[in-house]
Amino acid sequence: MQRYEFFNRLEAIIAEVGTAILANIDQDAGPRMRWMTPATLKGRPGCIYCVGAKDSRKIMGLRLNPNVEWMIQSKNLDCIINIKGTVNILDNPSIRTEIIHAIGPKLGVFWKTNLEDTEFLVLETVMDEATLYEPMLCKSRKVSFREGV
Numbered sequence: 001m002q003r004y005e006f007f008n009r010l011e012a013i014i015a016e017v018g019t020a021i022l023a024n025i026d027q028d029a030g031p032r033m034r035w036m037t038p039a040t041l042k043g044r045p046g047c048i049y050c051v052g053a054k055d056s057r058k059i060m061g062l063r064l065n066p067n068v069e070w071m072i073q074s075k076n077l078d079c080i081i082n083i084k085g086t087v088n089i090l091d092n093p094s095i096r097t098e099i100i101h102a103i104g105p106k107l108g109v110f111w112k113t114n115l116e117d118t119e120f121l122v123l124e125t126v127m128d129e130a131t132l133y134e135p136m137l138c139k140s141r142k143v144s145f146r147e148g149v
Helices: 003-017 057-064 093-106 108-113
Strands: 020-025 031-036 047-053 067-073 080-090 120-134 139-144
Touching (some): 003 080, 047 057, 047 093
């Protein structure tokens, strides 16, 4: 599977479901999984974006260990995508504006749970590798996003 084919499939599933699970190691060195609202941005293939409150446990954990894994699945579970990558924490007004336009209307829960701290950062996951599972077809395909692979 070519990178662009994978990325098109990823974008379609994100548009369909609007949520995904992000797994990382938190500041106490324990595993942590969270429901997130991911986005892809045109012109930036190979990255997934989401937001986090500036002083949250998630941000603290990602500063210590930026390695993550995403799991995104279609509504009928005929396609499940796992993505391993590294998070860059971005505090840039331009990218924040771009992300708010992409996912702002879907962030109702984020705003409700972060009333005290409305300042947010953008989490950019740079993909290293991805696996696309199609369980009904007994298929599994890997895609590498590392240069030279």
